Amino acid sequence: MELKEDFLWGGSLAANQIEGNWNIDGKGPAIMDYVTSGSYQKEREVTDEIEEGKIYPSHTGIDFYHQYKEDIKLLAELGLKALRISIDWSRIFPLGDEEQPNQKGLDYYHDIIDTLHMYHIEPIVTLYHYEMPMNIVKKYDSWMNRKTIDLYLHFCETVMKSLKGKVKYWVTFNEMNHIDPQTENSDLFTYMITGIKYSRMENPSQMIATMSYHMVLASVKAVALAHYIDATNQVGCVFGLTPVYPRNCNPINVINAFQEMEKDYYQIDAMTQGKFPSYKLAEYQEAGIALKITEADQEAFHMGKLDFIGINYYMSSVARYTGDDDQEETIFGNVQNPYLQTSEWGWAIDGIGLRYILNYTYHKYGLPILITENGLGAVDTIGENGSIQDDYRITYLQEHISEMKKAILEDHVECFGYLTWAPIDLVSLTTGEMKKRYGFIYVNKQDDGSGDFSRHQKKSFEWFQEIIRENAKQL
Numbered sequence: 001m002e003l004k005e006d007f008l009w010g011g012s013l014a015a016n017q018i019e020g021n022w023n024i025d026g027k028g029p030a031i032m033d034y035v036t037s038g039s040y041q042k043e044r045e046v047t048d049e050i051e052e053g054k055i056y057p058s059h060t061g062i063d064f065y066h067q068y069k070e071d072i073k074l075l076a077e078l079g080l081k082a083l084r085i086s087i088d089w090s091r092i093f094p095l096g097d098e099e100q101p102n103q104k105g106l107d108y109y110h111d112i113i114d115t116l117h118m119y120h121i122e123p124i125v126t127l128y129h130y131e132m133p134m135n136i137v138k139k140y141d142s143w144m145n146r147k148t149i150d151l152y153l154h155f156c157e158t159v160m161k162s163l164k165g166k167v168k169y170w171v172t173f174n175e176m177n178h179i180d181p182q183t184e185n186s187d188l189f190t191y192m193i194t195g196i197k198y199s200r201m202e203n204p205s206q207m208i209a210t211m212s213y214h215m216v217l218a219s220v221k222a223v224a225l226a227h228y229i230d231a232t233n234q235v236g237c238v239f240g241l242t243p244v245y246p247r248n249c250n251p252i253n254v255i256n257a258f259q260e261m262e263k264d265y266y267q268i269d270a271m272t273q274g275k276f277p278s279y280k281l282a283e284y285q286e287a288g289i290a291l292k293i294t295e296a297d298q299e300a301f302h303m304g305k306l307d308f309i310g311i312n313y314y315m316s317s318v319a320r321y322t323g324d325d326d327q328e329e330t331i332f333g334n335v336q337n338p339y340l341q342t343s344e345w346g347w348a349i350d351g352i353g354l355r356y357i358l359n360y361t362y363h364k365y366g367l368p369i370l371i372t373e374n375g376l377g378a379v380d381t382i383g384e385n386g387s388i389q390d391d392y393r394i395t396y397l398q399e400h401i402s403e404m405k406k407a408i409l410e411d412h413v414e415c416f417g418y419l420t421w422a423p424i425d426l427v428s429l430t431t432g433e434m435k436k437r438y439g440f441i442y443v444n445k446q447d448d449g450s451g452d453f454s455r456h457q458k459k460s461f462e463w464f465q466e467i468i469r470e471n472a473k474q475l
Contacts (some may be wrong), residue, residue: 002471003408008122008417009468010082011075012373013064014129014174017426019088020061026102028094029134031195032058035188037432037447040345044432046191055449057427057434062443063453068112071455074441075423076119078461079468083121084372084419085112086129086174089155096133097140097151101158109159113166124370124419125163126171126238127156127222130192130429137195143211149218156222160229168234170226171310171372172219175240177264178332181209182287192429209289216270217297220304223271237271238310238372239264241361243353244334247321257319260334265364268309272365274302309361312373312421313400316340316353345377345436351399358407358415368414373421374400377428377436380458388442388458397460401467420464424455440464 016032023029037055038044050056064071075083089096091105116123132142140148160170178189182205190198194211201207219237226233241264246257269277276293284291317334318327327335330346340348354374362369376396380388397420407413425443428436434445440461445451 003405004416006416007471008082008124008370008419009471010080010084010122010124010417010419011423012084012124012419012421013086013424013426014126014131014429015086015088015091016058016061016129016131017422017429018061018064018424020059020063021065022056022059024065025104025108026091026094027088027105028090028096030058030088030090030131031134031137031191032130034134035191035432039431039433040436043186044188044430046187046197055432055447057432060445062424062426062445065108067453067455069115071424071441072112072115072119072121074455074457076121077465078423078440079465080121080423081468082124082169082417082419083116083423084124084126084171086126086131087159088131089128089152090131090133092158093133093151093155094135096136096155101162106159106162110163110166113163117166122169123167124169124171124372125159125167126174127159128152128172128176129174132195134195142195143214143218144207146214149214149221152218153221153225157225157229160226160233164230168232169370170222170233170235172222172235172237173215174238175312176212176215177239177241177267179208179212180263181205181207181212181289182263182283188430205287206289209284209291212267213276213291213293216267216276217300220271221300223304223306224300234307236306236308236310236370237268238312239268240312240314240373241357242313242332243316243350243356243360244319245316245337247318253319253321256321260319268306268361268365270301271304271306272309272367274305276301306367308368308370308416309365310370310372311357311361313354313357313371314374314421315347316350316356317348343376344379345431347377349376349396349399351396351403354400355403355407355411358404358413359411362413362415368416370417370419371404371415372419374418375421375438377438379435380425380437380442382442382456386456388456390458390460393458393460394463397464 036045092101113123185198187197223235226235244257244261246253266280317330318337422438424441425437425439442456444454
């Protein structure tokens, strides 16, 4: 028994991490254009202006803006059936609040979609992947202002109408669940999602709750809009989901782990159950947080339910427990699992965690799931013969694909695609590095600015190519 014939083997990319050319052909400055490079040891810096002598990785990306035709041809050779891209809001509306779009921006994305179709690759389009025009942050205070919802919907409507008939699968937001109004957040994560650093928020709990609510509301309205524009549109939202395990079977540790993991699910509840969850409103009330929810909002939640759920999965963690002070901390503030190995960047490698999160999410909602990101960031070296032997990436992906198949074929989870992050090397979001590589295709760009941007296939390229072929043979 194998996967369905129309299973979407593919990859995911984000405009701010690949396109480069941040200020040409009418594109306006976006929030990630003000984020410097960093490393595992040094957090990326957010600057108010573009500062001389600092490196801003989004300015160059991997020059996908000029090389997309060659890159898509390579991805077709790899055998991809789908490619998830994001449309940079600031290429379509440079300031974010114009009435008329930048035609050069629309033409660029039309040509990408047409090229994908030429190679029989299904386009999946993300509408917000950390690419808010900076003007919206400065003029409207980002997602604090309900006007931003209207501006986002105008952007969505423009793109959806322009690409009607060319794109079937849409994603409203990417990983906006990584900010929590009831805990302390990092400057980088709050900035990436909202354009505002956590340290600059006067009342962070209230501000994050308000902005999160407005993004959830914008998402459900975008779903309804997409269905109105084209009834065949399938619309999802992507969430970064991380299984959180208890340290042991002590009931207090079990309930703590459950509550920690559930923090990532209230937005999915809101987008699938027809209303903003009452338990979250009760939590907010206890914390002194107030949301303004109108009758029109309530109708929007009812009308804009998701068609599918996108899951970005990379790692699992262990919930904090009494006496864990000497334990290594994970990127999201929990502790490392001693039973698992970690990547060079401290991310726990846990294929079974993918099976777990697929089951957990599918049982909660019963909606089709698309794995929208999964991959290993690692340092790749070029051998004397020019080859790149990334067996560690093959091992990682093989483990996760095996557990995904168990979830689908043994556990009967309805999962219709597996998209790797990323099929080609790009700028790492969390560190801004190029040396943290994910792709099957090596991009000759280095963190010191050197490199000719040439593309080279890694060992994993041929391996993943065969994975896709073998699936086709079984059908």
